[in-house]
Amino acid sequence: MDDIASLMGGFAVALSWYNVFLMMIGILLGVIIGVLPGLGGANGVAILLPLTFSMPPTSAIIMLSCIYWGALFGGAITSILFNIPGEPWSVATTFDGHPMAQKGRADEALTAAFTSSFVGALFAVIVITFLAPLVAKFALRFGPAEFFSVQFLTFASFIGMGRGSAPKTIASMCLGFALAAVGLDSVTGQLRMTFGFTDLLKGFGFLIAVIGLFGIGEMLNSMEEGLEFKGADGKLRLNAVLRTWAQLPRYWFTSLRSCLIGCWMGITPGGATPASFMSYGLAKRFSKQGDAFGKGTIEGVVAPETAAHAAGTSALLPMLTLGIPGSPTAAVLLGGLLIWGLQPGPLLFVEQKEFVWGLIASMYLGNIAGLIVVLTCVPLFAAILRVPFSIIAPAIMVICAVGAYTVNNAMFDVWVMVAFGIVGYTFNKLGYPLAPLVLALVLGDQAESSFRQAMLISQGSVTIFFSNALVASIMSLGLLMLFWPLLGSLLGTMRGAPRKVVGAKQ
Amino acid sequence: MLRYARSSLASASVALGILAALTQSATAQAWEPTKPVEFIVPAGTGGGADQMARFVQGVVAKHGLMKQPMVVINKPGGAGAEGFLEIKGANKDPHKIVITLSNLFTTPLGTGVPFNWKDLTPVGMLALDQFILWVNSEAEFKSAKAYLDAVKVGDDRKFKMGGTGSKQEDQIITVALERLTAPKKMTYVPFKGGGDVAVQLVGKHIDSTVNNPIEAVAQWRAGSLRPLCLFDAKRSTYTEKVTKDMAWSDIPTCKEAGIDVEYQMLRGVFGAPGISKEQVAFYVDLFRKVAATEDWKDYMEKGAYNQTMMSGDQFVSLFV
Numbered sequence: 001m002d003d004i005a006s007l008m009g010g011f012a013v014a015l016s017w018y019n020v021f022l023m024m025i026g027i028l029l030g031v032i033i034g035v036l037p038g039l040g041g042a043n044g045v046a047i048l049l050p051l052t053f054s055m056p057p058t059s060a061i062i063m064l065s066c067i068y069w070g071a072l073f074g075g076a077i078t079s080i081l082f083n084i085p086g087e088p089w090s091v092a093t094t095f096d097g098h099p100m101a102q103k104g105r106a107d108e109a110l111t112a113a114f115t116s117s118f119v120g121a122l123f124a125v126i127v128i129t130f131l132a133p134l135v136a137k138f139a140l141r142f143g144p145a146e147f148f149s150v151q152f153l154t155f156a157s158f159i160g161m162g163r164g165s166a167p168k169t170i171a172s173m174c175l176g177f178a179l180a181a182v183g184l185d186s187v188t189g190q191l192r193m194t195f196g197f198t199d200l201l202k203g204f205g206f207l208i209a210v211i212g213l214f215g216i217g218e219m220l221n222s223m224e225e226g227l228e229f230k231g232a233d234g235k236l237r238l239n240a241v242l243r244t245w246a247q248l249p250r251y252w253f254t255s256l257r258s259c260l261i262g263c264w265m266g267i268t269p270g271g272a273t274p275a276s277f278m279s280y281g282l283a284k285r286f287s288k289q290g291d292a293f294g295k296g297t298i299e300g301v302v303a304p305e306t307a308a309h310a311a312g313t314s315a316l317l318p319m320l321t322l323g324i325p326g327s328p329t330a331a332v333l334l335g336g337l338l339i340w341g342l343q344p345g346p347l348l349f350v351e352q353k354e355f356v357w358g359l360i361a362s363m364y365l366g367n368i369a370g371l372i373v374v375l376t377c378v379p380l381f382a383a384i385l386r387v388p389f390s391i392i393a394p395a396i397m398v399i400c401a402v403g404a405y406t407v408n409n410a411m412f413d414v415w416v417m418v419a420f421g422i423v424g425y426t427f428n429k430l431g432y433p434l435a436p437l438v439l440a441l442v443l444g445d446q447a448e449s450s451f452r453q454a455m456l457i458s459q460g461s462v463t464i465f466f467s468n469a470l471v472a473s474i475m476s477l478g479l480l481m482l483f484w485p486l487l488g489s490l491l492g493t494m495r496g497a498p499r500k501v502v503g504a505k506q
Numbered sequence: 507m508l509r510y511a512r513s514s515l516a517s518a519s520v521a522l523g524i525l526a527a528l529t530q531s532a533t534a535q536a537w538e539p540t541k542p543v544e545f546i547v548p549a550g551t552g553g554g555a556d557q558m559a560r561f562v563q564g565v566v567a568k569h570g571l572m573k574q575p576m577v578v579i580n581k582p583g584g585a586g587a588e589g590f591l592e593i594k595g596a597n598k599d600p601h602k603i604v605i606t607l608s609n610l611f612t613t614p615l616g617t618g619v620p621f622n623w624k625d626l627t628p629v630g631m632l633a634l635d636q637f638i639l640w641v642n643s644e645a646e647f648k649s650a651k652a653y654l655d656a657v658k659v660g661d662d663r664k665f666k667m668g669g670t671g672s673k674q675e676d677q678i679i680t681v682a683l684e685r686l687t688a689p690k691k692m693t694y695v696p697f698k699g700g701g702d703v704a705v706q707l708v709g710k711h712i713d714s715t716v717n718n719p720i721e722a723v724a725q726w727r728a729g730s731l732r733p734l735c736l737f738d739a740k741r742s743t744y745t746e747k748v749t750k751d752m753a754w755s756d757i758p759t760c761k762e763a764g765i766d767v768e769y770q771m772l773r774g775v776f777g778a779p780g781i782s783k784e785q786v787a788f789y790v791d792l793f794r795k796v797a798a799t800e801d802w803k804d805y806m807e808k809g810a811y812n813q814t815m816m817s818g819d820q821f822v823s824l825f826v
Contacts, residue, residue: 046578049560053568143711144695184584187696189616189672191584198591198619202583322705323724331550334701335557339564341804345724408588409579449698456695457666457711 007129010357013058014365022055022063023362027370030070034086035077037211037403042329044071049336057340058358064336065316065359066366068329069121072272072312073374076113076305077381081106082396084215088206089272089308091438092280094214096293096300107240107382108247109301111375115248116255116302118371120310123259124266125363128317132349135267135314136321142268144453145464149474150265151447154274156481158281158439168432176440179204180448187452199412206273206442208404212417213434215400217424219393240382241375244298251302254283258303262310267318272311273442279307285484313363320348320356537784539574539601546604548589548613550582553670553699554635554718554809558773559605561805562632562796571795585609585671587619594625596778600785603629606774608675616673626776629789632797633811635771637679637716637737638757642707643730650735650763653714657687665692668703668712672696675771676703679716679737682767707731718771720809723748735760737769742810754810770812 013019033044045064052060075087080097093113100109127135142150159169182193183203194200248255258279265275283303284293293300312329319330323344337344342352349356384392404417427434458464466472480487545563549555556578563576581589586609593604604626614621639650647653657665667683669676680694695712697703700721707715707722708730715722716737725731727749735758736742742754760767775793777786796802806813 046560049564053564140705140709143706143709184617185672186698187672189585189674189696191617191619194584198584198587201588201591201619202581322708323701332560335560338557338805338808339561343724343727343808346728346730347724408581408583449696453695453697456693459663459693 003130006353006357007361009354010359010361011365013354013358014062014361019059019062019358019362020365020369022059023066023366023369024373026063026066027070027073027366027373030067030072030370031074031077031374032070033067034071034074036406037078037084037086037207037215037400042332043406045329045336046332049332049339052336053339057337057342058355060336060340061333061355061359062362062366064333065362066370068312068333069363069366069370070373071329072121072309073114073117073370075308076117077110077374080109080113080301081381081384082215083218084396084400085210088210088442089276089304089312091210091214091273091435091442092276092304092308093301095280095304095435096295096297098218099294099296100298100301101385103296105296106385107378108244108298109296110378110381111241111244112248112298112301113305114371114374114378115245116258116305117309118367119255120259120262120306120308121313121363121367124263124310124313125360125367127263127314128363129360132317132321135317136346139267139318139322141470144450144457145467146471146474147268147270148447148450148454149465149471149478150268150270151274151443151450153474153478153481154270154278154281154443155439155447156478157278157285158435159482165431168430169436172427172432172434173436173440176437177444179209179437180441180444186449187456199410202408203445204416204441205407205413206438207407208413208417209420209441210438211400211404212420213424213427213438215396216417216421217428217434219397220421220425221428222389222393241378247298248302251299254287254299254303255306257282257286258306259310262307262312263314265307266311266314270311272308272315275311276304276308277439277443280304285481313367316359316363320344320359321346537600537782537788539572539788541601542575542577543572544602545576545578546589546593546602547578547580548582548586548604548609549607550580550699553701554720555605555607555773556580557720558632561801562605562793565796565799565801566792568801569795569799571792584617584619585613585674587613587617587621590621590626591619593776593778594621598780599778600781602778603789604776605632606772606776607635608678608771609671610772610774610776612674612678623776625779627779627781627786629775629777629786630793631772631774632793633773633806633813635718635720635773636742636810636812637675637769637771638719638722639683639734639737639760640704640707640715640717640722640726640731641713641734642710643732644710645713645732647734648732650758650760650765653734654683654687654765657692658690660690662690663693665714666695666712667692668695668697668706668715670697670700670703675769676716679767679769682769683765686765686767704731716769718809719754719811723808723810733757735763735765737767738812739768742812744807744810746807773811 045067048067052063071087075085075090076093078084078086079090079093080101083094083098085091085094097109097113100106182200185192261279262275265271280300280303283299284290287299289297315330319334334344342348342355400417401414404413405411407413424434454464465475545559547556547559559578563578566572566576581592589604593602596602610623613619641647641653647656667680669680677694680692684691697706700717703715704717704722704725706712708725722731726733737760739759741759742757744754747753777789
């Protein structure tokens with residue numbers, strides 16, 4: 001009950017007029033940052049960090065964390081409307097969110113996304129409030145082998161969700177792995193596949209690839225199909241929020257599972273992006289309407305958004321308790337803590353009670369404020385699709401280019417984005433799925449280094465992946481996921497039942 | 507003597523260049539930035555260099571030390587080569603400066619990227635960052651000697667040393683330590699950032715690290731890590747208690763512990779090639795003002811940085 005008293009104290013701190021004002025400013029800035037692709041939460045927070053040095057630490061972290069919440073909300077907007085993920089963790093939201101918008105249901109998709117985000121965040125904050133010390137200890141059990149097992153599980157739970165044929169899915173994934181390998185190999189310190197081009201040193205940025213593949217690719221497709229948005233005829237319905245809310249309780253189980261995946265991935269720290277992919281993959285696998293996924297189902301928006309927001313929020317926990325950031329944005333906030341004279345780490349909860357509980361209270365309030373802000377804007381956002389394509393398309397192109405440039409401040413990246421745009425368009429024409437490529441690009445790098453670190457530790461023995469209960473159970477779960485389609489059909493044949501496809505590849 | 511740091515840093519010209527710059531700064535300033543200054547960090551967000559650059563940015567903004575804003579930009583690609591090539595390419599552009607770490611020397615060697623620190627204009631040194639040999643506080647080793655002896659008698663590659671990156675400072679120190687445990691070696695496991703390394707040690711996934719003080723101090727204070735020795739010639743000068751019963755100055759040097767290995771890391775600032783003396787003088791003066799603030803002194807103490815190099819004479823004696 002000590003915690004409750006501390007939390008109430010925190011609310012008292014966070015609810016001062018000054019702090020509430022900063023909270024609203026933070027959310028608004030965050031939404032804008034989230035909408036602009038490339039200018040991610042991490043960059044946004046880093047740019048605004050110096051503004052906060054003259055503020056008291058608690059106010060400063062409230063404003064910055066609200067920018068972070070805002071960015072988490074905002075990332076969904078462009079994913080749904082234009083198929084351009086504003087943030088890496090919104091990629092999975094495009095899979096169903098954009099098809100919904102094309103059917104004229106953009107307002108429903110947005111409402112579902114925002115509400116799920118809120119639910120995910122709320123769940124994560126409650127976990128942080130009551131389980132912080134316990135959960136922090138759990139995170140310590142994650143070494144390289146455990147990390148690899150989590151990444152393996154992400155791949156395994158996602159496999160077979162491509163809409164193309166299996167060989168095309170594999171080809172797409174392999175291309176993703178190859179692209180992820182470009183740049184410095186972190187284990188040997190050697191450069192790989194840069195062919196002497198210094199521009200390739202940093203490898204292919206995930207965000208740049210995504211802006212090109214999805215954003216530019218989508219624009220090229222739209223142009224070919226007649227210079228207009230599908231779904232532009234969607235009527236403006238002011239009661240969209242209420243109508244969507246009436247549907248959401250049906251997906252409570254998906255929601256709960258996504259919350260758990262998100263919290264787990266945020267804390268370990270796997271991050272919001274893999275969390276959203278894994279959650280989407282699992283939702284598709286276990287949903288009764290699995291076939292509807294990818295064609296615009298609300299469940300396909302709920303799953304990734306809930307998980308991403310739960311992960312994004314719980315990523316702050318390892319930062320506060322262990323001093324390791326669970327996400328790039330958390331890394332920048334970590335730098336902020338030091339500048340305000342606070343030492344993140346196990347003692348922060350003891351020495352800086354007011355700060356920690358003020359921050360946690362602001363997570364509750366910031367997310368409520370964020371939900372109100374974005375929900376009131378749903379009709380406005382949905383109305384953007386009514387602007388004629390010929391007016392808005394050039395603007396989107398410019399925003400994409402600026403976004404790609406901002407990631408590393410490099411003109412080369414803009415050309416890379418254009419190249420990825422052409423790849424995206426070609427893939428679409430030839431029926432190759434993009435999702436496996438994107439997944440391999442974002443996780444391939446991490447999975448490779450975790451695997452090789454684990455191999456160094458075990459001196460080359462793969463038994464390390466089954467060396468303790470934790471890693472063994474995650475690996476087994478991953479293997480089960482991977483071979484599920486095979487096992488499913490095998491069981492079906494053995495029972496002599498008609499061969500019913502259980503979550504098999506389409 | 508295993509003086510890797512010295513030999514790699516031992517360049518009289520760097521020292522003299524920086525020293526010359528320091529003494530020049532007394533003259534009147536003729537130049538000021540006319541647009542925002544980019545402070546390039548050749549490493550990712552959250553690491554030691556990044557923290558320091560953002561801290562400088564914060565101090566500059568808080569005390570209004572510069573009329574134009576300072577913007578921190580991370581260019582971590584190719585072990586920092588991306589950042590160094592950026593500033594090398596910005597010939598005579600006075601609005602770009604770069605914070606350096608050991609990768610100023612190790613990256614060109616390790617990756618073969620066409621870049622040499624001599625290409626840049628030295629502005630000044632902010633501090634020397636220390637390295638400490640850490641083990642988990644539940645480990646049986648109470649001294650550095652005991653740990654290395656265990657490595658010597660144990661199976662080859664049984665003990666795992668975690669560190670940041672590959673072919674960079676942490677691995678250089680590991681190799682230096684392995685000379686003392688020959689023919690037995692440790693297994694060096696590279697991770698992305700110093701914070702990760704410290705947590706991996708707390709979780710006992712590795713046996714030891716050579717983290718910078720600031721990367722591991724939180725875990726030390728919480729009682730999860732134990733410092734064995736400091737890779738410096740002298741003990742730290744910070745005598746204030748950090749944990750219940752220990753101050754930075756209570757950590758023995760490795761030499762005291764019978765391990766003759768020293769390593770420190772230059773946290774310096776360089777400008778683009780070919781910038782004028784007036785421009786260098788501006789930055790030298792700026793960093794002096796930063797170093798004079800209370801904020802900076804606090805920060806130095808928190809990270810147990812070695813500040814002795816800021817003054818002229820000792821500085822030269824170290825390098826020459």
